[in-house]
Amino acid sequence: MATSGERRTWRRRAQARPDEILSAALDAFIASGFDAATMDDIARRAGVTKGALYLYFESKEQMLRALIDREVRPLIARVEALSVMETDDPAALIKQALLLVTGALADPRLFALPRLIIALSGRFPDVVNGYRDDVVGPARAAIGRLVMRGQALGQFRAVDPVAAARAIIGPMMFEIMWAHVLHGESDLGRSAGWIEAQVDVLIKGLEPRGAQS
Amino acid sequence: MATSGERRTWRRRAQARPDEILSAALDAFIASGFDAATMDDIARRAGVTKGALYLYFESKEQMLRALIDREVRPLIARVEALSVMETDDPAALIKQALLLVTGALADPRLFALPRLIIALSGRFPDVVNGYRDDVVGPARAAIGRLVMRGQALGQFRAVDPVAAARAIIGPMMFEIMWAHVLHGESDLGRSAGWIEAQVDVLIKGLEPRGAQS
Amino acid sequence: MATSGERRTWRRRAQARPDEILSAALDAFIASGFDAATMDDIARRAGVTKGALYLYFESKEQMLRALIDREVRPLIARVEALSVMETDDPAALIKQALLLVTGALADPRLFALPRLIIALSGRFPDVVNGYRDDVVGPARAAIGRLVMRGQALGQFRAVDPVAAARAIIGPMMFEIMWAHVLHGESDLGRSAGWIEAQVDVLIKGLEPRGAQS
Amino acid sequence: MATSGERRTWRRRAQARPDEILSAALDAFIASGFDAATMDDIARRAGVTKGALYLYFESKEQMLRALIDREVRPLIARVEALSVMETDDPAALIKQALLLVTGALADPRLFALPRLIIALSGRFPDVVNGYRDDVVGPARAAIGRLVMRGQALGQFRAVDPVAAARAIIGPMMFEIMWAHVLHGESDLGRSAGWIEAQVDVLIKGLEPRGAQS
DNA sequence: TATGAATGAGCGTTCATTCAT
DNA sequence: TATGAATGAACGCTCATTCAT
Numbered sequence: 001m002a003t004s005g006e007r008r009t010w011r012r013r014a015q016a017r018p019d020e021i022l023s024a025a026l027d028a029f030i031a032s033g034f035d036a037a038t039m040d041d042i043a044r045r046a047g048v049t050k051g052a053l054y055l056y057f058e059s060k061e062q063m064l065r066a067l068i069d070r071e072v073r074p075l076i077a078r079v080e081a082l083s084v085m086e087t088d089d090p091a092a093l094i095k096q097a098l099l100l101v102t103g104a105l106a107d108p109r110l111f112a113l114p115r116l117i118i119a120l121s122g123r124f125p126d127v128v129n130g131y132r133d134d135v136v137g138p139a140r141a142a143i144g145r146l147v148m149r150g151q152a153l154g155q156f157r158a159v160d161p162v163a164a165a166r167a168i169i170g171p172m173m174f175e176i177m178w179a180h181v182l183h184g185e186s187d188l189g190r191s192a193g194w195i196e197a198q199v200d201v202l203i204k205g206l207e208p209r210g211a212q213s
Numbered sequence: 214m215a216t217s218g219e220r221r222t223w224r225r226r227a228q229a230r231p232d233e234i235l236s237a238a239l240d241a242f243i244a245s246g247f248d249a250a251t252m253d254d255i256a257r258r259a260g261v262t263k264g265a266l267y268l269y270f271e272s273k274e275q276m277l278r279a280l281i282d283r284e285v286r287p288l289i290a291r292v293e294a295l296s297v298m299e300t301d302d303p304a305a306l307i308k309q310a311l312l313l314v315t316g317a318l319a320d321p322r323l324f325a326l327p328r329l330i331i332a333l334s335g336r337f338p339d340v341v342n343g344y345r346d347d348v349v350g351p352a353r354a355a356i357g358r359l360v361m362r363g364q365a366l367g368q369f370r371a372v373d374p375v376a377a378a379r380a381i382i383g384p385m386m387f388e389i390m391w392a393h394v395l396h397g398e399s400d401l402g403r404s405a406g407w408i409e410a411q412v413d414v415l416i417k418g419l420e421p422r423g424a425q426s
Numbered sequence: 427m428a429t430s431g432e433r434r435t436w437r438r439r440a441q442a443r444p445d446e447i448l449s450a451a452l453d454a455f456i457a458s459g460f461d462a463a464t465m466d467d468i469a470r471r472a473g474v475t476k477g478a479l480y481l482y483f484e485s486k487e488q489m490l491r492a493l494i495d496r497e498v499r500p501l502i503a504r505v506e507a508l509s510v511m512e513t514d515d516p517a518a519l520i521k522q523a524l525l526l527v528t529g530a531l532a533d534p535r536l537f538a539l540p541r542l543i544i545a546l547s548g549r550f551p552d553v554v555n556g557y558r559d560d561v562v563g564p565a566r567a568a569i570g571r572l573v574m575r576g577q578a579l580g581q582f583r584a585v586d587p588v589a590a591a592r593a594i595i596g597p598m599m600f601e602i603m604w605a606h607v608l609h610g611e612s613d614l615g616r617s618a619g620w621i622e623a624q625v626d627v628l629i630k631g632l633e634p635r636g637a638q639s
Numbered sequence: 640m641a642t643s644g645e646r647r648t649w650r651r652r653a654q655a656r657p658d659e660i661l662s663a664a665l666d667a668f669i670a671s672g673f674d675a676a677t678m679d680d681i682a683r684r685a686g687v688t689k690g691a692l693y694l695y696f697e698s699k700e701q702m703l704r705a706l707i708d709r710e711v712r713p714l715i716a717r718v719e720a721l722s723v724m725e726t727d728d729p730a731a732l733i734k735q736a737l738l739l740v741t742g743a744l745a746d747p748r749l750f751a752l753p754r755l756i757i758a759l760s761g762r763f764p765d766v767v768n769g770y771r772d773d774v775v776g777p778a779r780a781a782i783g784r785l786v787m788r789g790q791a792l793g794q795f796r797a798v799d800p801v802a803a804a805r806a807i808i809g810p811m812m813f814e815i816m817w818a819h820v821l822h823g824e825s826d827l828g829r830s831a832g833w834i835e836a837q838v839d840v841l842i843k844g845l846e847p848r849g850a851q852s
Numbered sequence: 853t854a855t856g857a858a859t860g861a862g863c864g865t866t867c868a869t870t871c872a873t
Numbered sequence: 874t875a876t877g878a879a880t881g882a883a884c885g886c887t888c889a890t891t892c893a894t
Contacts, residue, residue, distance in 0.1 A: 051879070051882095120246070121393070122244075170391070174387035175379070178383070181341060253887095443874090457761075476877080477870080477878095478876075485868080541758070544757050544816065549672060592833075596813040600813035607767065608760075677883080677884065677885085678884075687859090689886080690888080691859075693887080
């Protein structure tokens with residue numbers, strides 16, 4: 001007797017649940033940290049009861065893992081896509097990739113995840129390992145690929161590409177993190193300009209010495 | 214029954230108690246994070262009972278605050294001392310200061326504090342504010358002073374000194390943090406060499422363009 | 427779309443459902459006890475969903491009641507059948523009846539029911555009452571009838587037939603129960619031989635004193 | 640400033656707590672079974688809060704173990720004491736031991752423990768193993784010792800002593816258990832007379848055939 | 853100054869039961 | 874007849890904090 005429309009509504013709801021719950025969990029983790037966030041709080045934010053959470057996730061920790069996956073994978077995928085594009089101006093792609101990442105991490109909701117990783121490292125080793133293998137490693141590799149391309153084109157000096165990637169990504173990340181931590185969630189704008197300038201400087205640092213002004 | 218010698222020992226211990234407790238708290242926070250560390254665990258590590266903790270500290274949160282104070286002030290004081298020394302080689306002092314800080318933070322017990330700050334920012338705003346005003350600010354100012362000295366001596370280019378300080382400190386800190394987070398407490402040595410080299414590069418970046426090789 | 431063959435299959439399954447569910451419930455109760463067995467577990471074992479359980483049974487408790495009914499009635503019926511057979515060797519029938527019961531209860535699936543009764547007595551008085559009236563009473567009466575027959579034939583001494591039945595059944599039951607409880611489900615064989623010998627001894631105990639070797 | 644009297648009061652209370660809690664636990668287990676009894680219920684019966692329970696016991700299961708120990712050890716100790724007494728009438732000691740045990744188990748609070756063992760066997764193997772090794776085994780051995788003494792004196796036939804012990808204890812236990820289970824906690828008196836008579840019969844069964852009337 | 857028994861609120865998780873479909 | 878999402882009340886257990894001693 002149920003129309004297919006009604007059925008679809010219900011189904012859609014059920015299928016959207018995990019996503020809604022993860023968003024609620026993210027909010028709760030941002031507000032209270034992983035330990036202090038309660039399943040009740042997450043449930044309330046998601047508009048379901050506590051029990052319903054366990055229909056979709058086995059535990060709070062697994063929810064964290066799923067959350068990292070959901071939030072971070074698309075970003076790293078875009079960076080990887082950038083890194084395999086054909087180009088004769090890899091410096092531009094590097095800048096694009098860095099601004100993509102820094103722009104995304106300027107959002108407190110996205111930045112919350114590295115922050116959680118930092119806070120929980122040492123206690124949930126596989127969360128950290130997953131992050132290292134699925135996020136940090138690929139990101140370094142992607143930037144490293146672009147550096148190699150620049151080297152092949154004679155635009156960059158012959159340095160270890162992955163080390164160079166680390167040297168470029170690190171300062172950016174730290175600045176963003178510190179801006180979030182020290183200023184709260186407000187005036188990231190002030191850093192944003194600084195960041196774009198820094199990106200230019202860092203990339204220029206890869207050029208052959210003679211090419212520098 | 215107590216000889217004055219015994220009494221003195223006892224006094225000394227009693228006066229050392231808050232310190233012993235803070236050390237125990239630090240160990241506990243490192244092992245479990247702020248939320249997951251229990252007062253029982255801290256008491257056990259300090260060799261006292263749970264109740265005794267409250268003789269010296271009002272609450273777990275206050276203990277955290279006292280801990281940050283105790284751990285971080287001496288380090289920043291040494292950096293400030295460096296920054297006001299008379300010298301005609303400020304680059305050497307900058308390097309010394311950076312290696313002082315990075316060396317100290319390589320110790321997981323000291324690194325734990327920035328990690329706690331990062332993890333708890335947003336929940337304890339005044340903890341963060343205190344850290345910004347008493348640690349981050351002074352550190353940037355100190356390095357900035359040395360940069361200015363180098364500019365006055367014509368050894369460095371004319372850039373904003375505090376911005377330069379940020380650009381030097383940031384990459385160091387991030388690399389240390391990531392080493393702690395991703396590798397656990399083990400192979401910081403691998404990064405250590407990298408760090409010293411990076412310090413040289415970063416300082417050289419301050420020199421006038423013509424001076425570069 | 428459904429052929430009548432398919433329909434019949436479906437009908438048959440639908441009608442077999444309550445039975446399948448009860449079997450699943452028995453397995454679950456054996457594995458975990460009544461309280462610790464979950465409806466989910468029962469449903470999984472029955473190959474249906476949790477909700478479907480409530481189509482056939484009002485509650486977990488009612489399921490227990492139905493289960494006891496189903497499992498225990500056929501066995502007691504066979505004992506009763508034995509007890510009303512015409513015979514001039516009632517001792518043989520008693521032995522047959524006892525071995526029937528002990529043999530059946532050697533199966534953990536059947537023994538589970540007395541175990542459940544024992545465990546739950548005091549909480550579900552009517553379960554116990556039902557068991558007493560429908561199982562224990564009839565069993566004692568049946569054996570008692572055979573004892574009376576033996577007395578009528580002059581083969582047994584003049585003792586209270588039901589008391590004699592109790593004295594015969596009790597040791598058997600206890601030995602089986604203890605074998606299950608103490609050894610787990612493994613070496614009931616060791617007791618089995620012992621049991622047959624005991625049955626002989628117990629029955630012989632009913633014979634007139636002079637008849638004993 | 641505390642008088643030693645006050646102190647003693649407080650101490651006495653604290654030292655009596657585990658016992659009070661175990662009694663409360665026993666009541667709760669009797670009323671609801673192990674699974675259905677809640678820690679809250681136990682705490683309420685003991686007059687403390689739930690948390691206080693965990694000052695003395697690690698878990699509900701450990702409480703069960705401690706309870707078995709407390710309730711059952713003294714009884715078995717008394718049986719063992721009986722079994723090593725010098726005597727030239729071991730039959731009398733066997734009867735005394737059996738009446739000791741059956742008399743004790745007539746108390747529903749004591750009988751509750753074997754009942755719990757039966758209910759939980761298969762799920763808490765070490766609870767069961769402990770019971771087998773510390774209770775059932777020693778009890779059989781003790782009765783067996785008395786049987787051997789009777790055999791040495793020529794008063795009993797040459798049968799396996801431990802098997803004889805099993806054959807004597809089993810029927811008693813079963814009758815008690817069934818009385819508890821079927822009649823609830825009320826009219827054990829009716830069985831008590833039956834039991835004493837049975838004990839006589841069972842012991843007489845050990846005598847040489849010729850000695851029987 | 854120090855103890856340690858005790859509290860009480862709360863946590864992550866479970867589960868018998870319900871009900872729209 | 875059957876599903877499976879959802880509930881809501883508990884449950885075993887924990888812990889920061891208090892306080893009589």
